[in-house]
Amino acid sequence: xxxxxxxxxxxxxxxxxxxxxxxxxxxxxxxxxxxxxxxxxxxxxxxxxxxxxxxxxxxxxxxxxxxxxxxxxxxxxxxxxxxxxxxxxxxxxxxxxxxxxxxxxxxxxxxxxxxxxxxxxxxxxxxxxxxxxxxxxxxxxxxxxxxxxxxxxxxxxxxxxxxxxxxxxxxxxxxxxxxxxxxxxxxxxxxxxxxxxxxxxxxxxxxxxxxxxxxxxxxxxxxxxxxxxxxxxxxxxxxxxxxxxxxxxxxxxxxxxxxxxxxxxxxxxxxxxxxxxxxxxxxxxxxxxxxxxxxxxxxxxxxxxxxxxxxxxxxxxxxxxxxxxxxxxxxxxxxxxxxxxxxxxxxxxxxxxxxxxxxxxxxxxxxxxxxxxxxxxxxxxxxxxxxxxxxxxxxxxxxxxxxxxxxxxxxxxxxxxxxxxxxxxxxxxxxxxxxxxxxxxxxxxxxxxxxxxxxxxxxxxxxxxxxxxxxxxxxxxxxxxxxxxxxxxxxxxxxxxxxxxxxxxxxxxxxxxxxxxxxxxxxxxxxxxxxxxxxxxxxxxxxxxxxxxxxxxxxxxxxxxxxxxxxxxxxxxxxxxxxxxxxxxxxxxxxxxxxxxxxxxxxxxxxxxxxxxxxxxxxxxxxxxxxxxxxxxxxxxxxxxxxxxxxxxxxxxxxxxxxxxxxxxxxxxxxxxxxxxxxxxxxxxxxxxxxxxxxxxxxxxxxxxxxxxxxxxxxxxxxxxxxxxxxxxxxxxxxxxxxxxxxxxxxxxxxxxxxxxxxxxxxxxxxxxxxxxxxxxxxxxxxxxxxxxxxxxxxxxxxxxxxxxxxxxxxxxxxxx
RNA sequence: GCCGGGAUGGUGAAAUUGGCAGACACAAGGGACUUAAAAUCCCUCGGAGGAAACUCCGUGCCGGUUCGAGUCCGGCUCCCGGCACCA
Numbered sequence: 001x002x003x004x005x006x007x008x009x010x011x012x013x014x015x016x017x018x019x020x021x022x023x024x025x026x027x028x029x030x031x032x033x034x035x036x037x038x039x040x041x042x043x044x045x046x047x048x049x050x051x052x053x054x055x056x057x058x059x060x061x062x063x064x065x066x067x068x069x070x071x072x073x074x075x076x077x078x079x080x081x082x083x084x085x086x087x088x089x090x091x092x093x094x095x096x097x098x099x100x101x102x103x104x105x106x107x108x109x110x111x112x113x114x115x116x117x118x119x120x121x122x123x124x125x126x127x128x129x130x131x132x133x134x135x136x137x138x139x140x141x142x143x144x145x146x147x148x149x150x151x152x153x154x155x156x157x158x159x160x161x162x163x164x165x166x167x168x169x170x171x172x173x174x175x176x177x178x179x180x181x182x183x184x185x186x187x188x189x190x191x192x193x194x195x196x197x198x199x200x201x202x203x204x205x206x207x208x209x210x211x212x213x214x215x216x217x218x219x220x221x222x223x224x225x226x227x228x229x230x231x232x233x234x235x236x237x238x239x240x241x242x243x244x245x246x247x248x249x250x251x252x253x254x255x256x257x258x259x260x261x262x263x264x265x266x267x268x269x270x271x272x273x274x275x276x277x278x279x280x281x282x283x284x285x286x287x288x289x290x291x292x293x294x295x296x297x298x299x300x301x302x303x304x305x306x307x308x309x310x311x312x313x314x315x316x317x318x319x320x321x322x323x324x325x326x327x328x329x330x331x332x333x334x335x336x337x338x339x340x341x342x343x344x345x346x347x348x349x350x351x352x353x354x355x356x357x358x359x360x361x362x363x364x365x366x367x368x369x370x371x372x373x374x375x376x377x378x379x380x381x382x383x384x385x386x387x388x389x390x391x392x393x394x395x396x397x398x399x400x401x402x403x404x405x406x407x408x409x410x411x412x413x414x415x416x417x418x419x420x421x422x423x424x425x426x427x428x429x430x431x432x433x434x435x436x437x438x439x440x441x442x443x444x445x446x447x448x449x450x451x452x453x454x455x456x457x458x459x460x461x462x463x464x465x466x467x468x469x470x471x472x473x474x475x476x477x478x479x480x481x482x483x484x485x486x487x488x489x490x491x492x493x494x495x496x497x498x499x500x501x502x503x504x505x506x507x508x509x510x511x512x513x514x515x516x517x518x519x520x521x522x523x524x525x526x527x528x529x530x531x532x533x534x535x536x537x538x539x540x541x542x543x544x545x546x547x548x549x550x551x552x553x554x555x556x557x558x559x560x561x562x563x564x565x566x567x568x569x570x571x572x573x574x575x576x577x578x579x580x581x582x583x584x585x586x587x588x589x590x591x592x593x594x595x596x597x598x599x600x601x602x603x604x605x606x607x608x609x610x611x612x613x614x615x616x617x618x619x620x621x622x623x624x625x626x627x628x629x630x631x632x633x634x635x636x637x638x639x640x641x642x643x644x645x646x647x648x649x650x651x652x653x654x655x656x657x658x659x660x661x662x663x664x665x666x667x668x669x670x671x672x673x674x675x676x677x678x679x680x681x682x683x684x685x686x687x688x689x690x691x692x693x694x695x696x697x698x699x700x701x702x703x704x705x706x707x708x709x710x711x712x713x714x715x716x717x718x719x720x721x722x723x724x725x726x727x728x729x730x731x732x733x734x735x736x737x738x739x740x741x742x743x744x745x746x747x748x749x750x751x752x753x754x755x756x757x758x759x760x761x762x763x764x765x766x767x768x769x770x771x772x773x774x775x776x777x778x779x780x781x782x783x784x785x786x787x788x789x790x791x792x793x794x795x796x797x798x799x800x801x802x803x804x805x806x807x808x809x810x811x812x813x814x815x816x817x
Numbered sequence: 818g819c820c821g822g823g824a825u826g827g828u829g830a831a832a833u834u835g836g837c838a839g840a841c842a843c844a845a846g847g848g849a850c851u852u853a854a855a856a857u858c859c860c861u862c863g864g865a866g867g868a869a870a871c872u873c874c875g876u877g878c879c880g881g882u883u884c885g886a887g888u889c890c891g892g893c894u895c896c897c898g899g900c901a902c903c904a
Contacts, residue, residue: 170901212821216899219820224903245904258904294902301902331903338904345902418903541899579828612842613829619897621829629842632857677833686831689841696841762837767885769837793871806884812836816884 003638005602028069037536050594060115061722065746073510075122124502130432131453155183160466171292188425208569220542222418227402229411234309244332249397252386253339253360260329261286274307313410347376429471431496439483439490470494504551534567574619604724611684644713645734668712672749762812765797
């Protein structure tokens with residue numbers, strides 16, 4: 001009998017559709033929300049997507065056979081720059097280009113038979129969807145969490161748009177890898193920092209998230225505890241210089257202050273600076289440098305003295321105020337108190353410019369001497385030269401100094417985060433327009449809810465070529481609008497939103513994707529949330545996965561979303577690489593197209609190969625040769641199962657079985673146990689190995705004509721179903737079943753059949769293997785040891801009485817001589 | 818520099834958490850079938866020695882704990898990711 005995957009796959013694709021197998025139940029009793037990260041397509045889906053969706057599809061099928069009611073939706077992240085780039089390069093329309101890609105992708109996914117409920121599909125570029133993205137913006141604005149501010153922002157000179165902090169990877173643009181510049185621009189931000197503490201704290205509750213992702217998020221949020229201390233300008237005490245430090249205990253060691261060159265105060269104080277000219281020159285030079293240049297590791301720190309003096313409120317000492325670009329404008333207050341003795345950066349700076357160094361912490365075990373210091377002493381110790389704090393441990397001092405400052409009204413304990421607010425406006429066309437109106441009288445006014453969505457103007461009217469300002473700005477009929485408040489002539493906001501805003505809430509829309517009245521109904525959300533298993537690549541750890549937690553939390557606070565955290569469990573699958581271990585990509589020409597695989601080897605063989613090559617969390621080296629093994633395996637199953645299906649089904653008594661029949665019976669039950677255990681742990685590669693072993697054993701047994709054999713192969717059909725669904729349905733039908741195999745129950749195993757009655761005991765002498773012993777599973781200890789002693793090889797070593805005999809029941813005997 | 822993860826045959830990987838290292842595959846070699854090839858089936862397959870029985874060595878390196886270590890502890894090396902002047 002020939003296994004013809006093409007016919008079988010076509011047949012079951014059609015049947016599943018007729019059966020509406022993937023429809024989402026309306027009233028789930030045992031709910032499971034399975035979600036894979038939706039894709040951004042700039043062509044067909046690729047092999048990496050295929051892996052992600054096969055894992056998700058496996059979970060759907062496996063859970064389905066365990067009686068779960070599943071939500072398994074799909075959609076597309078469809079706004080974004082590549083669509084515009086295609087438009088510019090080929091004159092295609094961004095929407096048409098996008099639609100074509102999505103049509104291709106959808107066709108492939110349907111051919112693959114992935115278990116998506118397509119009736120719930122969402123596309124972020126559809127007005128029905130981005131209407132709610134805009135609505136969300138307005139809600140955030142209403143709560144003061146969307147704000148506009150002028151600041152130094154990341155600018156990609158190649159994409160001609162600003163970028164969020166999370167989109168700058170090592171100083172380069174995440175998309176095009178151009179070196180990112182800094183520009184002072186007025187932009188829209190989401191105040192994700194006001195959720196920093198919750199985003200951090202909740203990580204402890206996410207028990208089923210991978211630890212590395214949580215660690216990355218913790219580091220990204222970067223909470224530091226310390227104090228804010230307020231210094232004053234010596235000649236003008238009204239000018240306050242607040243700083244953040246994690247080491248208030250070192251405040252008596254301050255010998256200078258440093259401020260970031262781009263800090264607003266630098267320009268403000270310029271007129272008062274004795275060294276005004278040098279400061280201007282230094283500032284302008286610093287601003288001209290790229291982030292990469294400024295942060296180069298081997299670069300010597302430099303700066304310029306302003307000539308101004310700053311008073312330390314603790315000891316009333318006056319120190320120099322320097323402008324130095326090792327100080328970050330965007331962290332803390334943009335200025336630092338410099339303690340060269342106890343901070344390595346300050347130490348290097350002070351050494352270079354001959355600024356005094358003052359020791360205020362002494363190590364517990366030795367005495368620091370100024371002339372011997374080659375690096376800052378940063379560890380804890382005892383406070384010295386610190387006025388009332390002398391003799392206190394530095395650890396205690398951190399708290400005491402902060403409290404003292406609070407008491408005297410020149411500081412307070414403070415917490416600072418590394419996380420920056422999320423810059424979400426983009427100077428590009430293909431995104432959701434920011435639903436705000438700039439009125440000369442009323443200022444910024446949100447578009448009223450009933451006027452949403454603010455539609456993207458027709459692309460025929462837009463010149464997409466990026467010029468550093470939003471293309472929408474030149475579309476007059478889009479821009480000019482009446483103020484909803486006062487009716488005056490006003491202008492729309494011309495920017496569009498970062499696509500990460502679109503993808504920060506799509507998981508919520510899936511629960512109620514066609515609702516026209518609200519973003520999603522609470523009752524639907526309560527049915528399905530949270531996501532039970534979210535599968536995607538680890539590269540989203542500090543981008544999407546942070547944003548989607550933030551947005552879920554925000555909607556929870558609004559009382560719309562029933563859960564504070566979006567996903568109960570997160571799973572990161574590994575990448576798919578070619579046989580040499582290189583990343584597959586179109587440009588390298590080493591990419592494998594899923595569509596081509598469907599054609600050449602069939603969906604089932606491709607799935608089994610993908611799941612067999614490596615555990616899902618590992619990277620996979622896609623092996624064209626390795627595919628053979630899975631094809632052979634499926635052909636063998638097909639041949640054996642089709643033959644077994646001809647046997648008449650009959651009840652049998654397992655207790656009466658013997659010989660080959662008993663062997664098959666025991667083997668299939670053992671296989672059920674192992675495959676089930678492996679699948680529960682996502683050990684798909686070993687689950688397949690266990691089934692391969694069973695098939696070998698089965699194929700080699702003499703009697704394959706009994707009801708036992710038939711029953712075993714029918715059970716194997718269920719085991720293989722989540723791996724090779726098309727094949728399984730075909731076999732399931734051959735066994736005389738009328739309904740889908742996925743509506744059948746996952747098999748249970750006979751516990752009695754799984755226990756081996758004979759076990760192999762390993763016999764060791766001094767921990768080295770010297771022999772083996774077959775004994776009954778409940779042979780008494782003495783008997784086993786006696787038998788072990790009788791093994792010829794072992795005898796040779798036991799010339800004297802063993803010092804000690806280790807006995808592990810069912811495992812081993814170890815004689816120590 | 819800091820924080821993660823990893824290193825097991827020619828290759829992808831297994832190893833019930835301290836108990837037979839290399840399951841299951843791929844590749845390779847040999848054989849059967851065939852006019853021939855493909856497909857299929859069978860055998861060998863970590864290294865060294867040995868006709869064989871069997872022995873020695875072997876999970877990145879060095880040391881330790883233990884009757885027994887791929888697994889635990891201490892110290893390294895290399896690879897891969899993340900962060901990177903965060904005061």
